[in-house]
Amino acid sequence: MKDLLKATAIALAVSAAAFGSAAAQELKIGVAAEPYPPFSSPDASGKWVGWEIDFIDALCAEAKEKCVVTPVAWDGIIPALTSKKIDAIIGSMSITAEREKTIAFSDKYYNTPATVIGPKSEKFTATPEGLKGKILGVQVSTVSADYAKKYFAPVVSEIKEYQTQDEANQDLAAGRIDATQADLITLQAFLDSEQGKACCESKGNVKDDPEILGTGIGIGLRKEDTALKDKFNAAIKAVRANGTYDKISKKYFAFDIYGN
Amino acid sequence: MSEAQNPATYVAPKARSLFEPHRLFLMAVAAVLVFCVAWFMRWDWLPRYQERLIYGIGETLLMLFSTAIVGFLFAVPLGLVQVTGPKPLAWAASGFCTLIRGTPLLLQLWLLYYGLGSLFAQYPEIRSSFLWPYLRQAWPYGFAALMISFAAYEGEVMRGAFAGVPRGELEAARAYGMGPFTLFRRIWLPRAIHRALPTLTGETVLQLKSTPLVATVTVVDVYAIISRVRQETFLTYEPLLLLALIYLCLTGILVFAFRQLENRIPTRGA
Amino acid sequence: MDATLKLLSLWSPGWGGVLLTGLLHSLQVAFGGYLLGLLIGTGGAAGKLWGGPILRDLLEVYTTVVRGVPELVLILILYYAGTDAVNHLTALIGLPSVDISGLAAGIFVIGVVQGAYSTEVLRGAILSVPQGQLEAARAYGMSPLLSLRRITLPAMLPYALPGLSNLWMIATKDTALLAVVGFAELTLVTRQAAGTTKAYLTFFLAAGALYLAVTLLSNLLIGLLEKRARRGLVRQGGA
Numbered sequence: 001m002k003d004l005l006k007a008t009a010i011a012l013a014v015s016a017a018a019f020g021s022a023a024a025q026e027l028k029i030g031v032a033a034e035p036y037p038p039f040s041s042p043d044a045s046g047k048w049v050g051w052e053i054d055f056i057d058a059l060c061a062e063a064k065e066k067c068v069v070t071p072v073a074w075d076g077i078i079p080a081l082t083s084k085k086i087d088a089i090i091g092s093m094s095i096t097a098e099r100e101k102t103i104a105f106s107d108k109y110y111n112t113p114a115t116v117i118g119p120k121s122e123k124f125t126a127t128p129e130g131l132k133g134k135i136l137g138v139q140v141s142t143v144s145a146d147y148a149k150k151y152f153a154p155v156v157s158e159i160k161e162y163q164t165q166d167e168a169n170q171d172l173a174a175g176r177i178d179a180t181q182a183d184l185i186t187l188q189a190f191l192d193s194e195q196g197k198a199c200c201e202s203k204g205n206v207k208d209d210p211e212i213l214g215t216g217i218g219i220g221l222r223k224e225d226t227a228l229k230d231k232f233n234a235a236i237k238a239v240r241a242n243g244t245y246d247k248i249s250k251k252y253f254a255f256d257i258y259g260n
Numbered sequence: 261m262s263e264a265q266n267p268a269t270y271v272a273p274k275a276r277s278l279f280e281p282h283r284l285f286l287m288a289v290a291a292v293l294v295f296c297v298a299w300f301m302r303w304d305w306l307p308r309y310q311e312r313l314i315y316g317i318g319e320t321l322l323m324l325f326s327t328a329i330v331g332f333l334f335a336v337p338l339g340l341v342q343v344t345g346p347k348p349l350a351w352a353a354s355g356f357c358t359l360i361r362g363t364p365l366l367l368q369l370w371l372l373y374y375g376l377g378s379l380f381a382q383y384p385e386i387r388s389s390f391l392w393p394y395l396r397q398a399w400p401y402g403f404a405a406l407m408i409s410f411a412a413y414e415g416e417v418m419r420g421a422f423a424g425v426p427r428g429e430l431e432a433a434r435a436y437g438m439g440p441f442t443l444f445r446r447i448w449l450p451r452a453i454h455r456a457l458p459t460l461t462g463e464t465v466l467q468l469k470s471t472p473l474v475a476t477v478t479v480v481d482v483y484a485i486i487s488r489v490r491q492e493t494f495l496t497y498e499p500l501l502l503l504a505l506i507y508l509c510l511t512g513i514l515v516f517a518f519r520q521l522e523n524r525i526p527t528r529g530a
Numbered sequence: 531m532d533a534t535l536k537l538l539s540l541w542s543p544g545w546g547g548v549l550l551t552g553l554l555h556s557l558q559v560a561f562g563g564y565l566l567g568l569l570i571g572t573g574g575a576a577g578k579l580w581g582g583p584i585l586r587d588l589l590e591v592y593t594t595v596v597r598g599v600p601e602l603v604l605i606l607i608l609y610y611a612g613t614d615a616v617n618h619l620t621a622l623i624g625l626p627s628v629d630i631s632g633l634a635a636g637i638f639v640i641g642v643v644q645g646a647y648s649t650e651v652l653r654g655a656i657l658s659v660p661q662g663q664l665e666a667a668r669a670y671g672m673s674p675l676l677s678l679r680r681i682t683l684p685a686m687l688p689y690a691l692p693g694l695s696n697l698w699m700i701a702t703k704d705t706a707l708l709a710v711v712g713f714a715e716l717t718l719v720t721r722q723a724a725g726t727t728k729a730y731l732t733f734f735l736a737a738g739a740l741y742l743a744v745t746l747l748s749n750l751l752i753g754l755l756e757k758r759a760r761r762g763l764v765r766q767g768g769a
Contacts, residue, residue: 033712073712362745
């Protein structure tokens with residue numbers, strides 16, 4: 001009985017999808033509603049700008065999809081995807097085994113090691129010994145947060161979780177935390193800013209653990225949307241091959257962020 | 261129809277028996293719902309977080325009672341100066357109440373934590389002072405925001421309460437030769453608090469419902485613990501349903517406790 | 531000072547325009563949510579007063595739950611559950627999944643919360659209409675509907691207004707909570723502006739001024755409205 005219902009529902013949904021696909025369908029691309037420079041942040045006119053926004057444009061043009069950037073609170077971005085508020089997450093989300101239990105990922109589109117920064121006045125390293133007794137700030141639901149909980153939780157005095165990396169940086173500059181761990185590229189952008197230059201410096205990358213830190217940054221997708229996944233994978237390959245990817249990257253970075 | 265035109269016959273549902281047929285039916289439906297929720301949703305994470313949840317509830321209650329008590333202590337002078345204080349002081353107090361009641365608590369909290377907090381950090385004198393170990397933590401800001409909010413809302417209530425104490429009682433006290441201070445301590449304040457007591461239940465429940473906001477500035481209360489569960493398990497509804505249930509129980513306990521308290525205080529006259 | 535003015539200027543690179551757009555979104559949600567709440571409240575009050583026993587109990591559960599659970603939690607649950615439910619429903623009847631805008635979801639969420647409170651306010655107001663007036667209406671031979679329209683509703687208005695205006699204030703402030711689910715209302719755009727420019731105090735104070743302006747303006751309008759609604763009522767002696 002249940003199966004019959006399910007089958008009818010699927011049949012209806014499929015026919016509806018076939019029917020609806022004639023109309024131009026917009027893909028809603030979820031980005032974090034919190035600023036994550038230089039990847040995505042709103043400018044003074046309220047428009048979202050950054051590497052990832054340019055990347056979305058290039059990718060969607062390549063895939064011939066109409067995309068709209070939809071900001072969603074980061075800590076609810078996976079539920080937003082599974083509850084169909086958005087159709088894909090292009091928000092610097094690392095591909096991890098834990099997340100893959102819930103959602104699917106495209107191939108990686110960039111990769112960056114995790115790093116720790118701290119105030120210039122204190123000398124320490126990005127190791128459990130170096131962070132002993134310190135207050136470490138991380139952004140919630142990030143691989144850095146998971147990493148810090150596994151490796152640093154036993155030694156640090158506290159791990160503080162922030163809604164955005166921006167706030168963690170702010171609190172580092174304000175002296176409320178002693179160090180923060182995040183992706184190298186976003187922290188580098190902070191260190192290059194006026195505020196960052198004044199207060200902080202890199203304490204080095206953390207020891208890699210692919211199981212937690214993931215295997216790169218990928219597009220988050222619903223498990224059942226396999227066609228969309230194939231489309232995006234092809235588009236990533238295409239923008240890499242035709243030079244668009246490098247052109248966008250040059251605007252923001254002095255090095256290749258794709259990794260190897 | 262007769263009920264429509266005769267509200268006096270309306271009896272609040274609570275006053276009736278719990279075992280009317282329709283109630284039994286509703287309870288059966290509720291039981292089925294609870295069973296479905298327990299059976300079909302994922303609750304295997306619960307034991308792992310049990311300890312932290314209890315800690316979080318404790319933290320929430322601590323935040324609630326400390327801010328309500330200190331806030332009330334501020335509310336008394338806030339209400340009093342609005343009734344008898346010199347004009348400038350009365351204006352300042354009423355302006356303060358309007359300001360706090362007219363802006364969202366979330367904004368006030370962020371203003372304190374991010375705005376004031378980053379301002380503090382710019383002064384080396386503050387950073388090297390003995391207060392800094394406290395000022396660099398998050399809870400003083402959460403405490404301050406909640407306390408100020410409670411003081412402003414309850415200050416407005418106390419203003420009405422002070423103004424509402426019958427003039428005759430005050431005059432009688434004065435006729436007895438009481439000094440202004442004795443009069444305030446023995447007559448005016450107790451009578452005003454007595455009048456404000458019924459609203460205290462509602463204000464405290466509202467305050468409880470405001471406490472989760474402090475989680476947005478990294479204070480770890482029960483809401484923050486549940487947020488962590490959500491992020492670690494990627495579950496949407498189960499943790500939130502549990503959280504709603506926790507708050508509902510806390511509200512229920514609060515209301516019950518206040519009712520007991522009110523019953524113990526004898527009321528005479530109006 | 532100059533730098534502050536530049537930051538708040540209405541045109542890019544100033545953030546004033548963004549803040550005002552945020553305020554507009556806040557007001558849209560507050561207004562929509564308030565109206566939806568009134569609608570739910572009217573139905574709820576009627577149901578609580580004149581509905582069957584099951585309906586009454588269900589409404590009691592609704593108002594108790596909403597009043598006992600923090601708005602922030604309700605907003606999170608309704609925000610996800612609301613859109614989820616709509617999508618399941620459309621999938622069941624075979625329609626493609628509909629887009630629910632942040633605005634619609636916000637209005638829905640605020641409306642459901644407001645509905646519980648307005649149910650209580652309206653129920654109380656209807657109950658405080660003096661018995662004699664209703665009996666007089668009946669004696670005049672008015673039908674129940676006519677007496678509702680001509681007597682109960684206008685007579686209850688002065689009793690309901692203080693509660694309802696209070697609810698409007700709560701609605702405008704509750705919209706700030708939508709910042710937590712990423713809806714671009716005033717509080718969230720303020721935080722984004724503050725985060726990008728690092729001028730935290732400037733922007734939070736500016737947003738506070740905007741909220742306060744809304745409150746004071748509303749107070750003014752409500753005062754006029756209450757005066758009008760109280761025409762012909764005996765003034766109750768206050769202290």
